Amino acid sequence: MPLSPDQQAEIDTQRATPSQTLRAVAPGMEAHLYTAHEVLDHGFVRVVDYMGDDAAICQAARVSYGRGTKSVSNDEGLIRYLMRHWHSTPFEMCEVKLHVKLPVFVARQWIRHRTANVNEYSGRYSILDREFYIPAPEQLAAQSVVNNQGRGDALQGEEAARVLEILKADSNRAYDHYEQMIGTDGQDGLARELARMNLPANIYTQWYWKVDLHNLFHFLRLRADSHAQYEIRVYADAICNIVKDWVPAAYGAFEDYRLGGAILSGPALSVLRRMLKGERVEQEDSGMSKREWREFMEMVDN
Structure with a gap:
């Protein structure tokens, strides 16, 4: 299950005891807290805390006092x-802190974005849960023949069932051995920091990830793209839905100029001009x- 009983109890307590504040708040983001x-x-993805809103971006750009200086349209x-x-x-003036639970192999892609503050669940200190990412059958695909880091057509029938069975069996076997190695019943037990090396990359980890809006947009531009790996893209899509409610004007601009836009090289721009003629x-x-x-x-045909 995504949330542990202790985590759910903590969240329920926090939601039941709201605090009054003098700082700027974004109503859309308050609903996600x-x-x-x-x-x-x-x-899962959940918002732990945030700072700023659309007005904060404008305030920083104008170096003004208070919430904006003109109208919402301006x-x-x-x-x-x-x-x-x-x-x-100006976009760096907004920040968000997220609590994310994700498979280790997704975390290793995610951590490539080195412009955030991260604190991850410690496998040296704590015992990892028996929770593994097992793809839905439709996400099991063969290697792409045109992209060395992408997927091709989905596996079908017995082949898909065979792969799923291997994933499930290997995951549980590795965790069984992990428990056996750290166990202290009749033995000293291997240190947790060593025993964890036997666990597969599809086991779940958790972290707090704090990032400013500028760098978050960079992350989303790459990871919410249709070419991104599915398992990280669905996290990016979930975050997009949160950001859309937090800073609707900034997200709308991001959607138009980054997600829905394109950057052309000099030769590509020259070709486009020739085509237009x-x-x-x-x-x-x-x-x-x-x-x-x-x-x-692909870009001009779409």
Whole structure:
């Protein structure tokens, strides 16, 4: 189950005892506080704390006092200008702290984004739970033949069932051995920090992840993309839904200029201009490699 009974009890207590504050609050984000949004089979994302809102972005950009200086429409226009022209500092004035439960192999992808503060559940100090990510059958796919780090067609029938059985059996066997190694019934027991090395990468871990909005948008631009691995993309999608309620104007600009936008290289821009003039352009005379050309055509055809 995503939340342990102790975690749920703590959250229920916190939700039942709200505090009055003089700081700026975002009503949409307040609704997400102390709520765990389930992801995958045992994971979740929940907001622990946050700072700032759309007005804080504008306040920082204008270096003003108070909540904005003009109207909501002007604030939204300013935010879109900042996003459009890659002004990052005002977005760094907003921060969020998330509690995330995720498989270890997803965490190792996630930690590549080194612009956050992270504190992870300690397998040296505590005993890890017997919880493993087992993909849904439709997520079991063969290796892609065009992308060395992607998936191809989904496995079918007996092959999919065989893979699922291997995943389940190996996960439980590894955890059985983990328990045997740390056990102290009739033996000293191996240190937890050593025994954990036998656990598979699909076991769940947890961490607190604190990041500013600028770097969060960078994370989401990469991980909410359709080309990202499914298991991290669903976490990014859950966070997108939270951010959309927290800073709606900033998220709208991010959605338009980053998620829904595209960056063109010099050769790609030159090709696009030639196409707009009615010229027929082929990969051989485009100045782009075959892979660049394929990616470019996918972008303009969509």
